[in-house]
Amino acid sequence: MLKRTVYCGNLRASDIGKTVTLNGWAHSVRDHGGLIFVDLRDRTGLVQTVIDPDAAPSAHSVAQHIKNETVLALTGRVRQRPEGTENPRIPTGEVELEVSDVEILNTTKVLPFQVDQDTAVNEELRLKYRYLDLRRPAMFHKLKLRHEVVKRIRAYMYEQGFIEVETPIMTRSTPEGARDYLVPYRLQPGLFYALPQAPQQFKQLLMVAGVEKYFQIAKCFRDEAQRADRQPEFTQLDLEMSFVEQEDILGIVEGMTIDVVEALSDKKLIKPFPRFTYDEAMRRFGTDKPDVRFGLELVDCAQILLGTEFGVFKNALESGGQVKAVRYPGGGALSRKEIDDLTAIAKEAGAKGMAYLIVEENGSVRSPIAKFLSEAEIASLLAATDASAGDLIAFIADTPLTVAKALDRLRREIGERQQLADPNLLAFCWIVDFPVFEWDEENNRWTFAHNPFAMPHPEHVDLIESDPAAMRSFCYDLACNGSEWASGSIRIHKPDLQRAILRKLGYSDEQIDEQFGHMLEAFSLGAPPHGGIAPGIDRLITYLTGDDNIREVIAFPKMGGGLDPMTGAPSTVDARQLEELHLEVIYLPEDSD
RNA sequence: GGGGGCGUAGCUCAGCUGGUUAGAGCGCCGGCCUGUCACGCCGGAGGUCGCGGGUUCAAGUCCCGUCGUCCCCGCCA
Numbered sequence: 001m002l003k004r005t006v007y008c009g010n011l012r013a014s015d016i017g018k019t020v021t022l023n024g025w026a027h028s029v030r031d032h033g034g035l036i037f038v039d040l041r042d043r044t045g046l047v048q049t050v051i052d053p054d055a056a057p058s059a060h061s062v063a064q065h066i067k068n069e070t071v072l073a074l075t076g077r078v079r080q081r082p083e084g085t086e087n088p089r090i091p092t093g094e095v096e097l098e099v100s101d102v103e104i105l106n107t108t109k110v111l112p113f114q115v116d117q118d119t120a121v122n123e124e125l126r127l128k129y130r131y132l133d134l135r136r137p138a139m140f141h142k143l144k145l146r147h148e149v150v151k152r153i154r155a156y157m158y159e160q161g162f163i164e165v166e167t168p169i170m171t172r173s174t175p176e177g178a179r180d181y182l183v184p185y186r187l188q189p190g191l192f193y194a195l196p197q198a199p200q201q202f203k204q205l206l207m208v209a210g211v212e213k214y215f216q217i218a219k220c221f222r223d224e225a226q227r228a229d230r231q232p233e234f235t236q237l238d239l240e241m242s243f244v245e246q247e248d249i250l251g252i253v254e255g256m257t258i259d260v261v262e263a264l265s266d267k268k269l270i271k272p273f274p275r276f277t278y279d280e281a282m283r284r285f286g287t288d289k290p291d292v293r294f295g296l297e298l299v300d301c302a303q304i305l306l307g308t309e310f311g312v313f314k315n316a317l318e319s320g321g322q323v324k325a326v327r328y329p330g331g332g333a334l335s336r337k338e339i340d341d342l343t344a345i346a347k348e349a350g351a352k353g354m355a356y357l358i359v360e361e362n363g364s365v366r367s368p369i370a371k372f373l374s375e376a377e378i379a380s381l382l383a384a385t386d387a388s389a390g391d392l393i394a395f396i397a398d399t400p401l402t403v404a405k406a407l408d409r410l411r412r413e414i415g416e417r418q419q420l421a422d423p424n425l426l427a428f429c430w431i432v433d434f435p436v437f438e439w440d441e442e443n444n445r446w447t448f449a450h451n452p453f454a455m456p457h458p459e460h461v462d463l464i465e466s467d468p469a470a471m472r473s474f475c476y477d478l479a480c481n482g483s484e485w486a487s488g489s490i491r492i493h494k495p496d497l498q499r500a501i502l503r504k505l506g507y508s509d510e511q512i513d514e515q516f517g518h519m520l521e522a523f524s525l526g527a528p529p530h531g532g533i534a535p536g537i538d539r540l541i542t543y544l545t546g547d548d549n550i551r552e553v554i555a556f557p558k559m560g561g562g563l564d565p566m567t568g569a570p571s572t573v574d575a576r577q578l579e580e581l582h583l584e585v586i587y588l589p590e591d592s593d
Numbered sequence: 594g595g596g597g598g599c600g601u602a603g604c605u606c607a608g609c610u611g612g613u614u615a616g617a618g619c620g621c622c623g624g625c626c627u628g629u630c631a632c633g634c635c636g637g638a639g640g641u642c643g644c645g646g647g648u649u650c651a652a653g654u655c656c657c658g659u660c661g662u663c664c665c666c667g668c669c670a
Contacts, residue, residue, distance in 0.1 A: 033625065448670060450670070
């Protein structure tokens with residue numbers, strides 16, 4: 001085999017005159033009957049090669065069999081392209097390879113789809129032939145970018161004194177959180193390992209072990225329904241530090257994020273990252289992961305509507321609810337149907353309806369609810385929402401949670417429709433001081449709002465019996481453009497407090513000892529104060545590439561049901577395997593659910 | 594579990610209010626072509642219109658069911 005002496009994409013005018021060998025794939029072939037042009041591609045890029053029947057007759061006869069994606073070794077002399085035939089669209093466009101020897105290393109059948117074009121291809125087909133999909137330069141660049149990001153993150157973490165430690169993939173199932181993937185235990189019937197949803201307990205135990213600064217590029221597994229930004233297995237930068245406070249963790253992650261984004265992309269950042277408490281984010285944006293690339297903050301109308309006669313608003317306020325509004329710039333031009341669509345979005349979020357005011361060009365107001373409101377109320381509402389001619393103001397009156405949810409949806413919808421968000425901006429922002437508990441209406445019990453290991457604010461610890469909902473913790477999320485990308489907390493490091501929190505979550509002491517005993521014991525054996533965070537690597541890459549689907553930045557992702565059309569996983573297994581694992585598959589009748 | 598979109602040639606798609614033999618571009622096969630770069634020109638092959646049922650003189654088109662996939666809700670410490 002003719003072995004490569006240089007990569008295709010690296011050839012430049014400075015190489016003119018050199019005899020080189022290239023290895024790669026035929027990206028496109030242009031056979032003129034006489035001259036044959038082959039654009040040869042390797043992972044660095046393309047270079048044009050020319051096979052001349054007069055200069056190299058034997059090479060030419062072999063080259064006639066070259067088709068797209070034929071695997072080649074080409075030897076020849078690098079030369080300047082004839083004047084007027086340079087290709088300024090590719091970096092190697094000044095030169096070409098004058099081929100003297102052609103070796104066909106492998107041929108190809110008809111391709112399931114063309115790799116030399118950027119036209120959209122059905123995703124299932126791309127995933128079935130992912131190795132072909134990844135040959136496309138745009139896909140390779142994503143793999144490469146991901147590599148650069150992880151490399152840069154590692155360098156940053158090493159520089160900061162972190163130690164990289166691997167934690168087990170086969171571990172113990174945890175009762176809370178997402179559904180676990182289970183691995184049957186062969187040596188004893190009925191026992192299972194679980195794949196980790198995160199290395200949470202291990203990293204805390206590494207702090208007890210005195211590692212002090214730990215990180216890992218960690219695979220995590222959650223058996224939950226997929227979304228565009230969720231895969232059953234995904235990757236996090238998992239980190240934990242001892243003898244630190246919240247500020248130390250935020251500083252490390254903010255510094256790392258800025259370093260990576262500025263080194264590896266052209267995206268703009270807001271520095272320093274804005275910070276909101278959870279309560280403030282909910283009040284101003286209706287969500288704990290706001291897209292702060294645009295304004296349109298929620299406006300609380302309670303003060304204005306204190307004495308209102310409008311039943312819907314009045315009832316909401318009197319029953320402890322809220323009336324809040326969001327401005328839709330230019331929304332006055334919406335048709336009746338478009339307003340109905342907007343209302344449907346609010347209803348899908350749980351709202352009973354959506355009231356609105358439209359400001360006409362002459363300053364008058366058009367609205368189904370105008371007749372229920374006084375002129376003073378309308379004037380105050382317009383002033384409070386900063387409304388101007390052509391705007392629509394959408395109102396939601398309901399419980400605080402529903403108001404927040406509905407207006408968050410509306411705000412995002414408006415932002416998207418009006419293209420208010422700068423696509424070149426990565427607006428990271430911190431959300432801090434999450435609640436410790438939230439009330440689970442469905443199951444009539446307290447559940448944790450963030451994670452069960454988060455340290456409550458010390459001044460709130462006494463509220464655990466009197467007002468658990470008011471307790472706040474040293475929990476923090478880092479959001480970006482409306483999605484969550486990192487989540488962490490300062491942890492509880494004393495057994496008594498951890499036990500008290502778990503009790504409040506409804507665990508009996510027996511259950512606590514059974515499921516968390518090893519943690520509590522560790523905390524009683526000299527656990528240092530510690531905390532950590534875990535940013536999502538896959539999502540970070542999509543921020544940098546602009547992809548809206550996480551599958552685009554994962555080499556071998558899974559489809560919706562967790563299926564891999566390339567390998568056919570998941571698959572059935574031999575009866576003998578099942579027997580060894582003490583498992584029996586039971587097929588329930590169709591309608592048994 | 595629920596809602597919505599999509600499913601026509603190897604790939605990407607068009608196919609109107611149902612009406613001759615279901616089309617285009619790319620790819621593939623054959624021929625021509627010595628400066629192209631998505632080379633060009635000529636010719637050709639290739640379709641159970643996802644699957645099943647129904648309405649109709651007639652279904653890619655309308656209806657019902659079903660399967661696959663994508664997005665969203667639920668779910669996701």
